[in-house]
Structures are given as structure tokens and as C-alpha cells.
Amino acid sequence: MDVKVKILRYNPEVLDESEWKTYSVTLLPGDRVLDALHKIKWEQDGTLTFRRSCAHGVCGSDAMRINGRNRLACKTLIKDLNPEKEITVEPIKGLPVLKDLVVDMEPFFDAYRSVMPFLVTSGHEPTRERIQSQEDRERFDDTTKCILCAACTTSCPVFWSDGQYFGPQAIVGAHRFIFDSRDEGTEQRLEILNDKEGVWRCRTTFNCTDACPRGIEVTKAIQEVKRALIFRRV
């Protein structure tokens, strides 16, 4: 079927402003949006620029705004997008656009790195593995699924209006360790998130949960971190 794909293009080497360009592509209903972008790049316009790698939703490279919603291009099928109408593709919002669908990911990764997203322990290491019950392991399973694609953070209205806010992903990254029974860094991590640009900026709009391509209940995780901060225990 012939599909019209409208893409927000930007290349400061050529033009200071971004502009919409529409392409006609022949696709199968089961094709991914990433297939459409590749067909355009490979057959029509080699200058179209986007990030991608694994092409099946595990590497997190190709989060973009498709028909106004944050998704992974490789996990979104054409037939699920009402392809009778034009499909729109834009870069994710709130991070500086560098070229076409490529944004500057550094502020996003900075936020992640700032919440101590690693296991903190004290004392001697055990000879064998640390023991963890199946229930304790299950407690933080949801947030281990994060692939750092930034779909959640760049769907958050608070993040759009306030670039200093850590954003949902960083809180998810902290949650994964706060609720890990093996971890001893909770106090420090909660202190970081108690910052004025921390969890309290969240307005519970659930955009992040809707946007997550891994099905993580992001808003719930944020609420759990807020609760942990109020009661100072997990």
C-alpha cells in the first residue's frame, strides 16, 4: 500500500528552521515505521537522519514522536497507525534537536547518571552470590526492563517546561536500586531525588506510562519513590 509519511526535517548546515517534508512510500501493513524511514533514506533521500540499531525494541535508539505520541519506530507497525491518513514523525520533545530525528541525549543520560544507578553495598563481599528471595527479586522487576530510550522523559509536560527536572527515566533508574533488597544506597539516592528538581515535580499525568515501549508502570514507580521519601523506608 502507498503511505504518506510526513517528517519534521532539520539540518542547520542547510537551513536554520525546521520544515515538514512529505514522502510517499510503498509499504506492507506489517512493516515497521523504521522500515518506512529506511525506505525513504535508502531509495529517496539519503540525507534523512535518525538513530537505530537492533530494530526490535531492545536497544532504545529510535524513540520518536509518531502521530503525536512517543514510540519506538521499530516497534510501531504501519497497520496500527491508520495508514489511510498521513503518518507524522518528529523528534522526541524537550531535548535539543541536532539533525532531523536525532536529539542531544546528553542531558538525558546526565540525569540518569546523577541518581547513582548502580548497586551500593558495604562490608566484605560474600564468597558466593548474595541471597535474594524470589519475592524480593520480583519487587523491582518492572524497572529493570528500562532501555534508556527516553520515550517517557520526553513525553512529560513538566520536563518540556523545565529542563532541570530529572524526568521519569531517572526516577525509574533510581527505583530499580531503591527497591533492590541487596542495595544499601537508598538514603543517598532518596536525598538526591528529594531535590527541588526531583520527584516532587511529577504531576502524575501518566504520559510516561503511556509512552513506555517496555510497558513499565513508570508513574507507579515514581509514586513508590515519593512514598519511600515520605516514610523514609522502602
Added chain:
Amino acid sequence: MQRHQYDVVIVGAGGAGMRAALESSKRTRTAVLTKLYPTRSHTGAAQGGMCAALANVEEDNWEWHTFDTVKGGDFLVDQDAAEVMCREAVDAVLDLEKMGLPFNRTAEGKIDQRFFGGHTRNHGEAVVRRSCFAADRTGHMILQTLYQQCIKQNVEFFNEFYVLDLLMVGGRATGVVAYELATGELHIFSAKSIVFASGGFGKVFRTTSNAHTLTGDGMGITWRKGLPLEDMEFFQFHPTGLAGLGVLLSEAARGEGGILRNSDNERFMERYAPTVKDLAPRDMVARAMANEVREGRGCGPDKAYVMLDLTHLEPAHIDAKLPDITEFARTYLGVEPYTEQIPVFPTAHYAMGGIPTNIKGEALANNDDVIPGLYAAGEVACVSVHGANRLGTNSLLDINVFGRRAGIAAADYAATAVFEELPAEPEAFVVDLIEGMRNAEGTERVAAIRTDLQATMDINAQVYRTEGSLKQALSDIEGLKRRFAQVSVQDKGKRFNTDLLEAVELGFLLDLAEVLVVSALARKESRGGHFREDYDKRDDVNFMRHTMAYREISVAEDGKETVNIRLDYKPVVQTRYKPMERKY
């Protein structure tokens, strides 16, 4: 152009690169260069687990694991290297747990273990639970955990830096030249040690589980430097790729009880491997599947695939152990694995061959001599622990064991070595490559050539090969190389020019496809992942040896240069195990 100096430079930030970086950066000043962001690396796509004889759920020991690895590799494995890997596997898993990796747990809270193809108790008696896992996203957890540790340890990354050349002075590795994607600027990195951990080259095939970015850059770079590539004819085709797409469905699906069925609904693996059935090694299962299809027992409108059946498993069990792969089936094929069988067919998955190294991760210039300052680990390397066919889970093990070893060896070497003066104009080769490509005005398009390359490789160099098919592939590749000389790119800019980089990557793919096919033509036997219909038996008399391919340039009297591939051979290291017939 910018210049940098580091004691150790690591090329690639997947599992092997980051595991090396954790060792190296603890000891000395280290930079990690990656053409992606670390967390985008394809280690994250690995699913089923990492084997180690922890014996947490049943009796096991590392010697059994070594035997399975050697037999799984059809006896082309260097047995000293396999011993190292399987012995150190236990600590490699425990190290990851201590770094925070969220393994699934047993009822007693230990690391849980499950069945995996080719892993057996007591030298093939029965299948054994050896794979340590985190649902069906073990690779994701390894990649995330290693990245988290790199953050903790302040490892210095250069993201979206494409390494395009290795600098060598007097036979010693002395630096790399990298292209910064964001700006188009070149960077010269002077280093005492360089570790290649840049992954495989699955994109020579059309149907593949590999990422778009797996274009064999590391192997391509060293190849152009005249350094050898080992065992390139051995490529693994993973049995269960989603039909038509190649997206990987973990062997864990069969480890958890999944069954392969043909159009008669027959569990056909019972005929091919009576003892371990669906859990036979990947090369055998892939061939069995292809054979069912060839003999007319395929499924679907074109009888082109077989079915993976999980419908007899409890939905709760599927959700707990196989959540991601069942989601792939739903997302991409619209199939509900609780109630429907999933269409699957072999997909190009893993290069057993690569840059030859010893067990310290030191790269070899030939059968014996180490290249001072050069190291390789992970899929880019050939130790050889996988021989002619890698066992499932042994790649995640390989990157951890040999990534660690290469990182330590690189830092140790840097502790006593001095910085070598770089050649004059070290960037010259890359400038020629990049500017030549940017300014070329030919009529050929990168995507068209790549598509044709992948098509001929899928048809002629896949699960079944013959002299005729391989010769066809070789002549196709030669034609494609001539077309590649006429290629041009549309994007002439400096900023994020992925059009240009795709052209450079295609150059690597063409070189590596040619080495694969030439090596495969010469190996007139069938062993592991390399199956020749015209020589369908293993031939230990003539071919119990590693292939070593070299790129050589000969100059004719008129000054015209021709590039030739010369094949040489290297003995297999055998310690405990004598070759025997491979039955399961």
C-alpha cells in the same frame, strides 16, 4: 582534527568492551570509543542466559561444561581456551551478581539455572540446568549492569565515535583514528594498548538477528591492515528467528519446554537427536529445520518455515520466563503464543571466527606471534572457544571472561610500554576513505548493493553450501565490489552523516563476506555451522585445523595492484578430548 592520548583505548562498548573497561580503567587511563551509545550495543539483545557450572539446582562441574563446549564446537575448539572459559565461568557469573545483576532466583534465593541446547551432565548423558538467567533478557541485564558499573567507576566514553583505522608502527599497535558522527571531525587516539571489542558482522546476511550496526568494522579494519582472520567460514544460524523477519526467539523457549513441529505437527527433532531432541546444538537444529522445509514438511502458505510450539506451557510460566520473546511474536507476527504456534526459521546469528587471539586476549599476527599492544575480545575475536559452532549462552560467557582478560592484559602491557611516535599524517587513510566517499559521483546506491550482497549470501552461503553455490556467491561479491567502486552518497554534510557511514560500513561487509566465502570454499568438509552438501562428513584427516585468512597485495610489472586472499591453517589445541562422532 583533535589528538588524544590514553594508555588503553577500547573500541566498542558492548559486554566485552565494558567488561574490559572495568578492569583497565581501574589500573590505568582508559578511553572507550563506541559508534553507538554503550546501552545500544547488541549484547542487550541476548536473551537466554549465561552458562556456568554453579550447581545451584543440580550436580554439575566445569569440566562437563568444557566437554560440551568442545563437542558442541565439533572439536574445532581450542581446548585450553575452553577450559579457561568454563573454569572462570563460575566467578564471571558471581562477579555480575555482585555488581548487581538481577538474576532469577531459586526458592532458596540462589541464582536460578535452566536447560540450554547442548549443555549436558556427565559428557552427554542428559540435559543439565546450567544457564544462569534473568527472564529472557539476560543480555539486557548484563549490558545495563556493566554500564552502571562504568558510571560508578567514572569510565570515560566517547559516544558515536566511529573507529575507522588502526595505526601501527613497526608491527606494534599504536593508536586509532576515529570519526565523530556529530561533527564529522577526525580524532587521533595515541595509545599503548588497543582492545577491539566491536562485535560481529551478521549484516552480510539478509535474514539475521543482528542489529543494523553489526557491520564487522573491527574485523574489517584489522583485515585491511594485513592482519589475519580466523575461521571466518563458521557462521551460526540460530534456529528460531521469527519467520521472514529474523528477530531472535531465544533457545530458552525450548529450554523451558518449547517444541519444534513440522506441517504434520510432528516433533521432528526426535528423529535428528533422539536423546536431547529440541535441545540439540544450534547447527543441528537449524539444519534439521531447513531439511524439513526442503522435504516439503514446512508450514505456511509457501511451506517456508516450521512452528515453535509453546501452547502446552502454562501462561503464567511463559510470562515469568519468556516475557520478551512472546511479546515479539505478538508485536511482529500478531501471533498469541499462549494458544498459537509461532512461525520460525533459522536466522544468521553469530560469527564463530574473527581476529585470532590467545587466551590472554592478545591478537595474533600469525599462528604464533602476538601483535604488541593489540587485543580483541567478544564476537570480533576468535580465541577459539566456539570452534565450528557456539553453544547457546557461551557468547555472554565469552564476553565476560575474555573481556575481563583482555582488559587486564591491555592495562598490564600499558604499565611498562611507552607511547610510540605516530606515523606522519596518521589520518591520511581515513581522510582518503571519507572524503573519497563524500565526493564520489558514481551512480550506484549503497542500499542496492547491500541488498544484493545480503540476497546472495542468504541463497548461497547459508545453512547449506556447495562448491557451486559458494562460487556463485564469490562471483556475485566480486561484481558487487566493482559496483561499490561507483557508489556515491547523497548527504555531503559534516553533521550526523549516517549516509556516509553506511557506505563505509558496506565496504567492511563486502570484504568480510568475501573472506567468509573464500574460507568456506576451501573447507571441503562439513563441521558445525559449516555444512557442505558436496562434502557432507567431517574430515579430521584433512580439516582438523583452523583457517587463517590473510589479505595480500601483489604488484604486477605494470605497477597494477591486485588484492588476494591467501589461506593458511593453524593446528587445533587438543588437551583432554579426542574427536569423536557428534551424536546427541
